[in-house]
Amino acid sequence: MNNEQNNLKKYGWNAHWQEMMDKLKDPQKQLVPARVTAQFSKQYRIVTESGERIAMVTGKYEYEATSRADFPAVGDWLLVELLEGEPRAVIHCLLPRAKAMTRKEAGSIPDEQVIAANTDTIFIVNALNHDFNIRKIERYLIAVWESGAQPVVLLTKADLCDDPEAYMTKVIDSAPGVPVHAVSSLQDQGREAIAPYLVPGSTVAITGSSGAGKSTLLNWLSGQDLQRVQGIREEDARGRHTTTHRELFILPEGAIMVDTPGMRELKLWDATGGWEETFSEVEELARQCRFSDCRHESEVGCAVQQALHAGVLDQGRFNNYKKTEKELAYLARKERSTSRKQTDQSRVQATKSRRGKHAASHPSSVDEYE
Numbered sequence: 035m036n037n038e039q040n041n042l043k044k045y046g047w048n049a050h051w052q053e054m055m056d057k058l059k060d061p062q063k064q065l066v067p068a069r070v071t072a073q074f075s076k077q078y079r080i081v082t083e084s085g086e087r088i089a090m091v092t093g094k095y096e097y098e099a100t101s102r103a104d105f106p107a108v109g110d111w112l113l114v115e116l117l118e119g120e121p122r123a124v125i126h127c128l129l130p131r132a133k134a135m136t137r138k139e140a141g142s143i144p145d146e147q148v149i150a151a152n153t154d155t156i157f158i159v160n161a162l163n164h165d166f167n168i169r170k171i172e173r174y175l176i177a178v179w180e181s182g183a184q185p186v187v188l189l190t191k192a193d194l195c196d197d198p199e200a201y202m203t204k205v206i207d208s209a210p211g212v213p214v215h216a217v218s219s220l221q222d223q224g225r226e227a228i229a230p231y232l233v234p235g236s237t238v239a240i241t242g243s244s245g246a247g248k249s250t251l252l253n254w255l256s257g258q259d260l261q262r263v264q265g266i267r268e269e270d271a272r273g274r275h276t277t278t279h280r281e282l283f284i285l286p287e288g289a290i291m292v293d294t295p296g297m298r299e300l301k302l303w304d305a306t307g308g309w310e311e312t313f314s315e316v317e318e319l320a321r322q323c324r325f326s327d328c329r330h331e332s333e334v335g336c337a338v339q340q341a342l343h344a345g346v347l348d349q350g351r352f353n354n355y356k357k358t359e360k361e362l363a364y365l366a367r368k369e370r371s372t373s374r375k376q377t378d379q380s381r382v383q384a385t386k387s388r389r390g391k392h393a394a395s396h397p398s399s400v401d402e403y404e
Contacts, residue, residue, distance in 0.1 A: 041083045045069045045282075046152070046235050046290055051111050054129045058113065065113040065126055070106050070151075071282040078106055080114065080123060089114055089123040102139060104128075107148035108280040108292055109237060135181035135239065138301035144369050146303050150239035150280065150292045153183045155231045159242035159251060160187065162195035162216065168208050169354045172312055173300050174241060175209055176358060180308025183239070185212050186231060190247035192216040192223055208351055210314055219247070219254035228255070234288025244296030252293050256285050260293075302361055304369070309362060313355045316347065330356075 047067065055067055071086070072079035080089045089112075091105065099105055106112060106128055113127040131151050139147040150156070158174040160166055171187060178185040187205050192198045198216035205214045217224030231238055232255070240248045253259050260283050280294050302309075310317050316338065320328065324335025330352075332339070341347035 042067060042069065042081070043235065044284060044288065044290075045071075045081055046237055047111075048235065050132070051129060054111070055113065058127055058129065063115065063126065065115055067129075068112045068114045068123065068125075069282070070108050070110045070112065073106070073108050073280050078125070080112065080125075082114065082116065082123065084116070087114075087116070087121055087123040089125050091125040095125060095127075101145055103134075103136060103146040103148050107134070107151045108282050108294075109151035109153060109239070110148075111152065133182035135177055135183065135241070136303045137177060137297075138303045138365065140301070144365060149177075149241060149294055152237055153181065153239040153292065154236045155238045156181065156183045156185055157231075157238060157240045157242075157251070158185055158187045159190055159240055159246040159248050161191045161246045162189050162198060162201055163191055165243060165245060166201060168204055169350065170243065170300075171205060172208055172351070172354050173302065173358065175212065175312040176302060176305050176308040177300060178241075178308070179311040180303075180305035184231075185209075187212055187214045188224075188228070188251065189214065189216045190218070190251060191220075192218040193221045207348070209312075217251070219250050222254075225255070229287070232285055232287045232289035232291075235290070237282075237290040237292065239292040239294060241294050242296065244298060246296065248293060248296065252283065252291060255291070256283060302358065302365065304362070304365065306362060309358055313351075316352065316355045319347065 046069065051067065059065055066082055068080040068082040068087075068089070070078050071081050076090060078089045080087055091099075106125060110131065111129040112125050113129065114123040114125050116123050133153055134151045135149045135153065135156060136146050137149060139145045156178045158171060158178060160171055166189075175185055187209060189195075189198060189201055189205070195201065195216075202214050202216055206212075215224050215227040217228065240251060242248055249260075280292060282290060282292050285291055319337045319341050320330065322337035323330070323333070325333055328336050328338075330336055330338040338347065338352065342349060342352060
């Protein structure tokens with residue numbers, strides 16, 4: 035690692051990314067590594083060894099992208115061309131992502147949207163007010179486990195809650211093996227519990243619903259007003275989106291933190307592995323059913339139903355297990371249907387192209403004699 039690239043080390047550059055760059059870099063092109071620190075529609079703010087720049091993808095990059103997920107996202111590492119004499123850069127290549135939290139983009143055609151890329155830890159933030167929702171936390175866990183990052187649940191605004199421990203117990207029961215911490219930025223409570231995740235060079239993303247306190251959490255941990263915050267009506271926990279775009283910051287401890295806009299709803303993308311991890315104890319019960327194709331409804335010898343009747347398995351958790359299972363199955367069917375249509379359209383276009391070339395090289399007999 036040369037001295038210039040060493041300047042990127044505080045943004046998470048390491049031997050892994052150096053190896054990826056060495057494999058992909060074209061020696062004929064003057065390309066340098068960069069990381070996306072903010073995303074604004076089709077423009078990106080990036081950091082390079084020589085400082086920050088505004089960047090856009092090349093026309094070739096845009097043409098070859100097949101989905102929204104192919105475009106850079108906050109946290110991505112890139113190979114870029116620095117434009118001489120200008121504070122701009124051109125993005126040529128995206129280094130393969132090590133991890134990525136994604137969701138289904140709104141719209142009738144299934145498409146994947148990257149929330150944050152190359153994160154080591156993801157804080158799932160839920161406020162201890164009327165917005166507290168254990169089923170919502172489970173949905174976020176599915177997406178985070180699927181990303182490959184370590185999920186950590188932060189219950190914010192603990193100062194507004196008479197019994198934070200009771201809520202922590204609820205989350206622990208629904209999130210086996212996941213660290214859960216109650217924090218309060220107002221009372222400076224819980225900082226020591228978060229500190230082990232904020233090691234230099236590690237990337238931590240904050241995700242959760244609008245009004246959960248993500249921007250306040252970032253400002254508290256950084257000791258600065260990095261993000262504008264906006265009050266909410268505590269009687270119904272309603273508020274507007276404070277963060278309007280994804281952005282990356284470096285905390286005093288040296289950790290890299292990604293703040294993301296609040297989401298009214300997290301629509302799951304292809305996340306079967308994350309779903310199985312989130313509901314691991316239900317999956318373990320399912321393996322104990324008498325029949326391998328048990329639907330866990332009224333079948334004889336259903337271990338899941340036995341656990342429900344015995345009170346070992348929470349009914350609400352099981353309902354969410356079934357709901358998200360159906361959601362992912364529906365998405366998979368829709369993806370396959372869309373893929374088949376795209377394949378058919380490609381075949382039609384290829385056939386038309388071949389016929390056009392054939393007609394051009396073999397003119398009709400009328401054309402020959404005219």
